[in-house]
Amino acid sequence: MAEITLEKASPKAKTLFNKGFSAFERGNLDVAIDLLFQCVETEPEFLKARRFLRGAEIQLFKQKKPGAMTHHLIFAKNLPAYGKGKMLLKNGKGVEALLVAEKLLRQDPLNLEFIKLFADAAEGASMPDVATQTLEIAKDHYPDNIQIGRLLGESYQRAGKNKQARDIFERLSELAPNDPTIISDLKNAMAMDSMSRDGWQDAKDKGGNYRELIKDSKEAALLEQEAKSVKTENDVKDLVAETLIKIEAEPNNMNYYRSLARLYAQDKKFDDAIGVLTKALEVAKGDPEIDTSLSATRSQKLDHEIATLREAGDNEGADAKEAEKLQFLFDDLQARVGRYPNDPKLRYDWGVMLYENEYVTESIGQFQVSQKNPRYRTGSFYYLGLAFKQKGQYDMAKEQFEKTLPDLPTMDLMKKNVLYELGEVLELMGQHEKALDSYKQVYQADISFRDVTSKIEAGYKK
Numbered sequence: 001m002a003e004i005t006l007e008k009a010s011p012k013a014k015t016l017f018n019k020g021f022s023a024f025e026r027g028n029l030d031v032a033i034d035l036l037f038q039c040v041e042t043e044p045e046f047l048k049a050r051r052f053l054r055g056a057e058i059q060l061f062k063q064k065k066p067g068a069m070t071h072h073l074i075f076a077k078n079l080p081a082y083g084k085g086k087m088l089l090k091n092g093k094g095v096e097a098l099l100v101a102e103k104l105l106r107q108d109p110l111n112l113e114f115i116k117l118f119a120d121a122a123e124g125a126s127m128p129d130v131a132t133q134t135l136e137i138a139k140d141h142y143p144d145n146i147q148i149g150r151l152l153g154e155s156y157q158r159a160g161k162n163k164q165a166r167d168i169f170e171r172l173s174e175l176a177p178n179d180p181t182i183i184s185d186l187k188n189a190m191a192m193d194s195m196s197r198d199g200w201q202d203a204k205d206k207g208g209n210y211r212e213l214i215k216d217s218k219e220a221a222l223l224e225q226e227a228k229s230v231k232t233e234n235d236v237k238d239l240v241a242e243t244l245i246k247i248e249a250e251p252n253n254m255n256y257y258r259s260l261a262r263l264y265a266q267d268k269k270f271d272d273a274i275g276v277l278t279k280a281l282e283v284a285k286g287d288p289e290i291d292t293s294l295s296a297t298r299s300q301k302l303d304h305e306i307a308t309l310r311e312a313g314d315n316e317g318a319d320a321k322e323a324e325k326l327q328f329l330f331d332d333l334q335a336r337v338g339r340y341p342n343d344p345k346l347r348y349d350w351g352v353m354l355y356e357n358e359y360v361t362e363s364i365g366q367f368q369v370s371q372k373n374p375r376y377r378t379g380s381f382y383y384l385g386l387a388f389k390q391k392g393q394y395d396m397a398k399e400q401f402e403k404t405l406p407d408l409p410t411m412d413l414m415k416k417n418v419l420y421e422l423g424e425v426l427e428l429m430g431q432h433e434k435a436l437d438s439y440k441q442v443y444q445a446d447i448s449f450r451d452v453t454s455k456i457e458a459g460y461k462k
Contacts, residue, residue: 003129004046013043017052024052029060033106044098044125047133054137057109066374067407074108085117094124105134110141112148119151123158131155144175146182153185162193170255174262239263254284258293270301288340295332302328330357337366344373348380355383360390378407382418389425397425411445420450432459
C-alpha cells in the first residue's frame with residue numbers, strides 16, 4: 001500500500017482530517033482524537049492524520065500526569081483486548097489487529113506493549129510506513145529504549161532505509177556495547193548500507209550473496225574488534241584509523257565523534273578524546289549529548305589522575321586532585337544549565353548539587369522546574385521536602401513528601417526515605433501519632449533502615 005496524502009484522501013477522510021486538525025489547534029483534544037481516529041479508520045495509510053492523532057493522544061495522556069504505575073495498570077485493564085489483537089495477528093488478520101492496537105493506544109499512547117503490538121500489526125497489514133511512523137514517535141519519548149530502537153532499525157531495513165537503520169544500530173551499540181545481538185544487527189546494517197551505496201547491485205548482478213559480503217566486509221571485522229572487551233594496541237589503532245576516515249567522509253555524523261572519543265578514552269588518551277569532543281561540539285553547534293560526553297570525559301581524566309597519584313603513594317596530591325574534581329563538577333554543571341536551561345535532567349542534577357553543597361534556597365528553584373517533567377517529578381518532590389525541612393518550613397515540607405507517595409507503589413529505597421523524612425517532619429510539627437504511623441510503614445518493611453527502630457521505640461514510650 002502507498003501513503004495517502006491529503007490531496008489523495010477520500011472526501012470523507014479529508015473532512016474528518018480538517019475538522020480534527022482544527023480541534024487539535026484549538027486544544028480540544030478529545031474531539032480531535034475522535035475525529036482523527038475516524039479519519040485513519042477510513043484511510044489507514046493517511047500518515048499525516050495518524051501523526052496528529054498520536055500527537056493529540058500523547059498531549060491528552062500527559063495532561064493527566066500519569067504516575068510510575070500508570071502504564072502497568074492500563075495494560076492490566078486492557079489485557080483482553082491486547083490478547084485479542086495478538087490472536088488476530090497470529091491468524092493473519094493484520095488490518096483487524098491494527099484497529100485493535102490503535103484503540104489500545106487511545107488508552108495509553110506511550111505504553112511499550114501497545115506500541116510493539118501496533119508496529120507488528122502494521123507490518124502484518126502490509127503498512128510498513130505506518131509502523132515506522134509510530135516507532136519514530138515512540139523513540140522520541142524513549143530515546144534510550146533498546147527494544148523500540150531495534151524495532152525501528154528493523155523497520156528501516158525492511159523499507160530499504162539503510163542509512164537510517166545504521167544510525168539507529170550505532171546508537172544502540174553505544175547504549176549496550178557488549179550485547180551480541182546488537183553487535184550482529186549493527187554488522188548487518190553497516191554492510192547493507194555499504195552495499196546499497198556501492199556494492200549491492202554489483203553483487204546482485206553477479207548472483208552474489210549479501211551475507212558473504214557481510215562476512216568479508218572490512219567494516220564487520222572492525223566492528224568485531226570494537227566488540228572485544230579487551231582490545232589489543234593494534235585493534236585500537238585500526239579502529240581509530242577507520243573512524244577518522246568515517247569522520248572525514250561524514251563530518252556531521254556525531255556518532256563517529258563519540259566512537260572516536262570513546263576509543264581514545266579507553267586507551268587513556270583523555271586529552272585526545274577531549275579534543276575530538278570539543279571539535280564535535282563546534283560542528284554540532286552546541287549538541288547537549290556531545291556536551292555531556294565532554295564533561296564525562298573530563299571527569300574520567302580527573303579520576304585517572306587521582307588513581308595514578310594514589311598508586312604512587314601521593315595521597316596529598318590525590319586529595320588535592322579530588323577537591324579539583326569536585327569543583328569541576330560543580331562549575332561544569334552550572335555552566336551547562338546556563339547553556340541548556342530547558343533540560344529537565346540538568347535542572348534536577350543542578351538542584352541536587354546545590355542542595356548537597358548547602359545552597360538550599362537556590363536548589364528549590366531548580367526542583368520547581370524539574371518537577372514538571374514526569375521522569376524527575378518524584379525526586380524533585382523529595383528534594384523539595386528536604387529543602388523546606390532544612391529551612392524550618394515544615395508544613396510545606398510535609399506537603400512535598402505527601403505528594404511523592406502516590407508515585408511510589410512499592411517499598412523501595414526512595415519510598416522508605418520519603419516516609420522516614422515525613423515522620424521526622426510530623427514529629428517536628430508535634431504530630432507524634434502520625435509520625436509513628438509513618439515510621440511504622442518503614443519498620444514493617446525494613447527494621448534496619450537508618451535509626452527507624454529507635455524512632456519506633458521512642459514513639460511507643462510517648
